[in-house]
Amino acid sequence: MGAINRRQAFLLGGGFVALTVLPMAANAEPSNDAAELIKKFTGGKEATKGKITFDLPEIAENGNTVPLALTVESPMTAENYVKEVLFVADGNPNAGVATLMFTPMSGKAEASIRIRLAQTQNVIAVAKMSDGSLFTERKTVKVTIGGCGG
């Protein structure tokens, strides 16, 4: 083991960055308007877990652009389709992420977007069906570098 080479020096530097960023994330305000937004969307009704699957990386290296892919189980016919899907992030300065609106002409209740996550947090999806029933799902994402500037 000789002198520290460039790669090791880089890794060391990275470690320090992680150490200095983490306490900041832990101190950040954990609660935002996520609960209110969900309540407004559901009208206070309880959403059942299920029907929704969404893909998010478990660890997002760059919070500035985190790929999010949604699928909701639904036949997507004129009688039975997914109307709206709300996405909120409970650790961002503002909880709102996006509301996706489908129609029977969508064919499938599937969509992909790219989102910003300021810190490690939960992303929550709530789907509203054409018959008014509600479904929900949540995922935790670890964020290495936050994506809201600052």
Place this chain on the structure above:
Amino acid sequence: MADKPRIKLPKEAKKGEIIQIKTLVSHLMESGQRKDAQGKPIPRKIINKFSCEFNSKPVFSCALEPAISANPYIQFDARIDEEGTFRFAWTDDDGSVVTAEEKIALKA
């Protein structure tokens, strides 16, 4: 928002086929959370709405918040029952709207 939006979809589809549409528009999506060199907050300026219609009927739309990444990429599906024209629209916070159109034909 001078750049033309990029849209990817097939040129033709079978009747009843579900196709995938990918869209990307160049936009900074300024979140309103950042500060400039003087420490003053940079005002929010984002695309807050995207919509897609086919032959004037709504297919898919979404309301976007500052938590959407710069150069918003949106991918969704559409069922094709007839030939026609897709119309896409992106609405900016300043009220301007960028639109684009794409035609699709039915496979014989």
